[in-house]
Amino acid sequence: MSSAIEAIVWQDGKIVLLDQTQIPAEENYISYDSVATFIDAIQRLVVRGAPALGVAGAYGVVLAIDEAARKGLTESELERNLDLLRDARPTAVNLAWAVEKIRKHLPDGRDAVLAEAHKLASEDKQSSTDMGNIGADWLINKLGSRPLTLLTHCNTGSLATTGTGTALGVIKEMHARGFVKEIYADETRPLLQGSRLTAWELMKSNIPYRIEPDGAAAMAILSGRIDAALIGADRIAKNGDSANKIGSLSVALACYEAGIPFLVVAPESTVDRSIATGAEIHIEIRGDEELTFFKGVQVAPLGAKTFNPAFDVTPAKYISAVITEKQSYEIKEGQTL
Numbered sequence: 001m002s003s004a005i006e007a008i009v010w011q012d013g014k015i016v017l018l019d020q021t022q023i024p025a026e027e028n029y030i031s032y033d034s035v036a037t038f039i040d041a042i043q044r045l046v047v048r049g050a051p052a053l054g055v056a057g058a059y060g061v062v063l064a065i066d067e068a069a070r071k072g073l074t075e076s077e078l079e080r081n082l083d084l085l086r087d088a089r090p091t092a093v094n095l096a097w098a099v100e101k102i103r104k105h106l107p108d109g110r111d112a113v114l115a116e117a118h119k120l121a122s123e124d125k126q127s128s129t130d131m132g133n134i135g136a137d138w139l140i141n142k143l144g145s146r147p148l149t150l151l152t153h154c155n156t157g158s159l160a161t162t163g164t165g166t167a168l169g170v171i172k173e174m175h176a177r178g179f180v181k182e183i184y185a186d187e188t189r190p191l192l193q194g195s196r197l198t199a200w201e202l203m204k205s206n207i208p209y210r211i212e213p214d215g216a217a218a219m220a221i222l223s224g225r226i227d228a229a230l231i232g233a234d235r236i237a238k239n240g241d242s243a244n245k246i247g248s249l250s251v252a253l254a255c256y257e258a259g260i261p262f263l264v265v266a267p268e269s270t271v272d273r274s275i276a277t278g279a280e281i282h283i284e285i286r287g288d289e290e291l292t293f294f295k296g297v298q299v300a301p302l303g304a305k306t307f308n309p310a311f312d313v314t315p316a317k318y319i320s321a322v323i324t325e326k327q328s329y330e331i332k333e334g335q336t337l
Contacts, residue, residue, distance in 0.1 A: 005158035005201065007052045008059070010117070013066060015059050017047045020159055024200040035064050035081045042088045042095070045191065049160020050234045050270050051124050054094030058117035060085045061102040065110050091243055091284045091311050093235040093272045121162050127267045127325035128163025135170030135265055135323040136177060139228060142261060147181035148174065148227040151217060154188045154245035155197035156232035156265065167230035167265040168201060170323065175207045183209040184226060186217050188245060190290045190308070214247045218254040229255050233266040233322075240316030240331040241278025242266075246309050252318040261320040264331075268324045271337050278313035286310050 009016045014031040015038060022028055030046065032038040038060055041047060047056050061082060068078040086099040098120060105113045139148065150171055157168030164172050174180045183202055188194035195211045202209040212220060220226055229251050233242045242248075242264045255262035275281065286308045292300040300306075322329040322337065329335050 005204065006162075007049070007159045008047055008055050008121075008162065010059050010062070010114070010121075015056070015063055017041060017056075018159070019046050020048060020197060021046055023159075023196055033063065034067055035060065035085060038063060039085055039088045042085075048193070049155065050092050050094040050232065051127070051161040051166065051267055052159070053089060053092050054098040054269055055117075055121045055124055055162055057085060057095045057098035058102045058120045061099060061106075062110065062114045062117055065106070065113060069110075089284065090282050091234050094267075094269050097269050124161055124267065125163040128161050128165055128169045130325035131166055131265055131267065131323055132164055132169040132173035134325070134328055135167075135230070135263065136173040136179070138263070138321060138323060138328045139170070139174060139261070140177075140179065143227055145179065147179055149181045149184065149225060150174070151184040151186070151220065151226045151229040151251065152198060153186040153194065153214075153217070153229070153231050153248050153251055155193040155201070156230075157198065157201040159197050159201060160232065165201075166232040166267070167263070168198065170230055170263070170265055171207065172205055175205065180207060183207055184217070184220055185209055185211050186214050186247060186251070187211055188247060189214050190294075193245065214250070217247075217251050221251070221254040221258050221260065224258075226255075226258075226260060228261040228263065230263045230265055233264050233270050234311055235281050236264065236266060236271045236322060236337065237275045237278045237281065237316075238271075238273045239277050239336050240264075240319055240322055240329065241281070241313055242316075242319060242322070243278060243281045243283070243311045243313045246312050249312040249314045249318075252314040255320075256318045262314075262318060263321055263323055264314070264319055265323040268326055271322075271324070273337065278315065281311075281313055283313070284310040 157165035319331040
């Protein structure tokens with residue numbers, strides 16, 4: 001593996017993932033050559049982040065083809081495996097989008113499918129660069145050429161893409177231009193993608209940061225510590241309603257009250273123009289154990305009931321703009337996608 005952060009690569013006929021459940025304590029790469037174990041990795045968040053899941057879906061189609069050939073599976077069994085892969089994370093549109101996009105090339109043969117998967121991964125890397133530039137330009141245009149204190153939620157960097165990231169890609173570009181004073185990284189309960197993953201990436205990029213509990217975000221925003229907040233998205237409706245990691249809506253509401261920008265940064269592939277509003281977005285509900293246990297240690301009474309949605313939906317009226325690799329959509333001004 002290279003020294004750069006690579007969340008997912010295709011290597012020697014296998015999908016290789018950087019195990020994000022172990023960061024920052026360990027940096028381990030795991031190889032997958034079966035659809036069942038790969039789906040399990042997706043659902044356990046070994047790989048996560050909408051763009052990275054899109055790349056995972058693309059390479060997963062090749063994995064399914066190879067496994068079918070190796071095991072002598074029928075065409076219907078191959079198609080069933082692809083359906084299971086597509087549906088592994090229901091809220092994240094990029095996974096389903098990529099599986100459907102790449103499986104259309106099945107009649108062209110395995111090598112053609114792999115070439116399309118490589119192309120999709122390359123395009124994702126370029127889109128990170130483009131989003132970084134467009135987002136940085138937007139912030140500088142709105143807030144001026146000065147160092148900013150920015151807040152972000154969950155992880156939206158190289159671990160969530162094949163490039164520099166979505167929201168974190170904008171932050172990295174702002175830092176490269178000399179316009180970052182400090183980053184507030186929400187810890188992002190319950191799996192701590194902010195304190196584990198985002199802080200790890202910021203440290204590697206030498207960007208000044210501090211971690212805050214999710215419950216402190218509103219206080220930080222309303223007390224004037226924050227100039228703007230940036231998040232990613234797992235699915236965006238045509239009107240701009242955006243689904244992202246649980247806790248994003250709270251940040252948006254605080255930014256709206258404080259009168260500061262709240263940006264959603266995501267590739268065009270995350271925009272689902274088949275749905276009119278966020279009311280149509282299916283929200284994944286995850287297991288009780290993520291709240292009642294932490295790394296195997298019981299932290300709640302046995303049998304406690306939980307409400308553990310993986311995502312929430314921020315209504316478009318609370319979003320200043322949606323930044324994609326193509327343009328900035330001025331959602332606050334009434335522009336739709």
